[in-house]
Amino acid sequence: MGNVFLQTLRKNSLLLLILILAIIASIAVSITPPLILQYIIDSLVSGAFSTYPLMAAGVLYFTLNAGSGLVDAFKETLITIFGQKITHDLRSAMCRRLDDLPASYFVNHEAGAVTSLFVNDVDTLENLFDSGVVSMIADVFTIFSILAVVFHLSPGLGALICICLPLLFLLTRYFQKRMLQAQRDNRIAVSRTNELIPETVHNIRTIHTCQQERYMRQRYGRTIRDSFEAMERSNFCDSIYSPIIITSCTDIICLMMSLSVSSPSLQELFGMTVGSVVALIAYVRRIFSPLESIGMEIQNIQSAVAGIGRLKDFFAEPVQEKNGTMEPDPAATPLVIGDAAFGYGKEADIFHHFTLIVEAGEMVTITGRTGAGKSTLFKLILGLYRPRQGQVRVFGCDPSRMAAPLRRQVFGYVEQQFHAIHGTVADQISLKDPRVTPEAIEKALHLVGLWDTCHALPQGLATPYKPEFFSRGQSQLLSIARAVVMDPQILLFDEITANLDSLTESQVLQALQAVAQNRTVLSISHRLYESQGGRRIVIGDP
Numbered sequence: 001m002g003n004v005f006l007q008t009l010r011k012n013s014l015l016l017l018i019l020i021l022a023i024i025a026s027i028a029v030s031i032t033p034p035l036i037l038q039y040i041i042d043s044l045v046s047g048a049f050s051t052y053p054l055m056a057a058g059v060l061y062f063t064l065n066a067g068s069g070l071v072d073a074f075k076e077t078l079i080t081i082f083g084q085k086i087t088h089d090l091r092s093a094m095c096r097r098l099d100d101l102p103a104s105y106f107v108n109h110e111a112g113a114v115t116s117l118f119v120n121d122v123d124t125l126e127n128l129f130d131s132g133v134v135s136m137i138a139d140v141f142t143i144f145s146i147l148a149v150v151f152h153l154s155p156g157l158g159a160l161i162c163i164c165l166p167l168l169f170l171l172t173r174y175f176q177k178r179m180l181q182a183q184r185d186n187r188i189a190v191s192r193t194n195e196l197i198p199e200t201v202h203n204i205r206t207i208h209t210c211q212q213e214r215y216m217r218q219r220y221g222r223t224i225r226d227s228f229e230a231m232e233r234s235n236f237c238d239s240i241y242s243p244i245i246i247t248s249c250t251d252i253i254c255l256m257m258s259l260s261v262s263s264p265s266l267q268e269l270f271g272m273t274v275g276s277v278v279a280l281i282a283y284v285r286r287i288f289s290p291l292e293s294i295g296m297e298i299q300n301i302q303s304a305v306a307g308i309g310r311l312k313d314f315f316a317e318p319v320q321e322k323n324g325t326m327e328p329d330p331a332a333t334p335l336v337i338g339d340a341a342f343g344y345g346k347e348a349d350i351f352h353h354f355t356l357i358v359e360a361g362e363m364v365t366i367t368g369r370t371g372a373g374k375s376t377l378f379k380l381i382l383g384l385y386r387p388r389q390g391q392v393r394v395f396g397c398d399p400s401r402m403a404a405p406l407r408r409q410v411f412g413y414v415e416q417q418f419h420a421i422h423g424t425v426a427d428q429i430s431l432k433d434p435r436v437t438p439e440a441i442e443k444a445l446h447l448v449g450l451w452d453t454c455h456a457l458p459q460g461l462a463t464p465y466k467p468e469f470f471s472r473g474q475s476q477l478l479s480i481a482r483a484v485v486m487d488p489q490i491l492l493f494d495e496i497t498a499n500l501d502s503l504t505e506s507q508v509l510q511a512l513q514a515v516a517q518n519r520t521v522l523s524i525s526h527r528l529y530e531s532q533g534g535r536r537i538v539i540g541d542p
């Protein structure tokens with residue numbers, strides 16, 4: 001992950017340089033106007049001034065004030081662009097990594113967790129950059145620059161601010177933490193209410209039948225009350241924080257003024273002139289804004305740390321051999337499973353001592369109770385997982401180490417449901433593999449009996465795919481066409497008729513018989529009485 005970050009910095013070094021200059025310019029532009037104001041006021045009060053320099057100072061004062069907004073906007077734009085470049089590069093690197101991860105990674109990581117890694121954790125990293133580290137550096141520099149100027153104008157006020165600043169920072173953090181906690185509680189309460197609504201609508205008949213309206217009302221009442229109380233806490237902190245800061249700011253200025261008029265030595269320490277008082281008041285006000293931002297930036301950095309940890313773990317995951325090197329031997333037995341055992345992650349074995357030899361051209365139906373491991377067995381045959389014990393050989397070769405380009409020529413795999421990809425109808429069959437010719441697609445469609453349906457579409461096979469073009473049974477036929485288009489030796493059918501009515505089922509079975517000619521076919525059926533012909537093997541306890 002560090003590499004991705006460094007590469008992005010290297011690639012965008014010019015942008016980074018401009019960003020640093022923009023930050024320096026933004027600090028300079030925000031610090032200078034009070035000094036100019038001091039010069040103007042002191043010149044006017046003393047009466048010893050020449051018109052042109054004073055007018056020039058006035059113009060400069062207004063220009064800097066107007067320019068400060070522009071420089072800030074420019075700086076923020078650069079920070080956002082830089083943050084997005086980092087997230088773009090990071091997400092691209094994550095996609096490449098995801099491609100290389102073995103199937104076993106997805107056993108322990110659910111789809112939701114992986115999605116959250118790509119969306120939320122990368123977003124927090126972007127936040128870390130644009131509303132965390134960079135802004136924090138800029139704010140710290142702003143505070144130190146203001147302090148330096150204040151010390152120069154009034155050492156006494158500088159010391160006063162140095163004493164008050166840590167206290168005010170702690171106070172700011174206290175309020176921010178309380179507000180964030182309240183907002184978090186509110187989000188939880190709102191999401192609970194949001195979950196309750198569809199649940200209530202879904203179960204409305206049961207609620208009425210069982211007369212549970214009072215119970216449901218109480219549940220709603222609880223979540224709504226939680227949300228209200230959390231918002232009250234948040235509003236209270238919000239309303240009390242600003243007056244405290246404004247009062248503190250006024251108190252500091254008051255103290256400074258009172259001390260400076262109380263004795264001549266203190267007046268020297270506080271360095272009072274009319275102009276400097278105006279400038280110092282402006283500085284005291286300006287110092288609170290970065291102080292408040294630093295509190296939020298610390299919060300962003302804290303929440304990004306957990307996300308960074310998860311992203312680091314993701315990049316540390318071992319990848320699988322991208323391109324296996326083993327080549328199947330056409331003369332060897334298509335499938336040999338010898339005394340195999342397998343279980344997911346740290347779970348117990350799903351099956352063990354499983355042995356199966358399938359000869360060329362044979363048709364085998366795998367049956368067994370639900371959860372016996374039929375689909376899992378297919379994943380072992382496809383080389384997505386390795387057995388814990390024993391061996392799986394496909395044409396004499398370990399399928400998990402089979403050369404990737406050969407896979408579609410060896411296996412055709414049809415799952416219970418059709419998984420579409422973005423693209424045309426032809427792409428659904430070729431999977432955008434340039435080796436698949438238009439003739440092969442036409443042949444596969446003829447074989448499964450979908451040719452007429454596909455050619456009746458507005459642009460034929462070039463029509464952009466939409467799920468509504470095909471019925472469920474036709475989608476399964478499309479799956480079969482996808483599986484056979486590269487003329488594989490072994491076909492694996494995983495309960496492909498599971499969700500179909502009997503008429504469509506017979507259509508699909510007909511297509512299955514057609515494509516099974518001269519091929520080795522393994523098909524799963526959890527209905528023990530059912531068999532597509534050939535040998536029947538039971539996995540697990542019958």
Ligand SMILES: Nc1ncnc2c1ncn2[C@@H]1O[C@H](COP(=O)(O)OP(=O)(O)OP(=O)(O)O)[C@@H](O)[C@H]1O
Pocket residue numbers: 106107108344350368369370371372373374375376377526
């Ligand atoms: N990715 C996974 N991670 C963890 N456990 C899994 C995973 N996939 C399947 N299992 C578990 O492995 C066992 C076997 O699942 P599998 O889908 O292979 O059974 P099956 O015989 O095909 O079942 P069915 O007939 O219901 O489709 C089940 O207990 C299931 O919960």
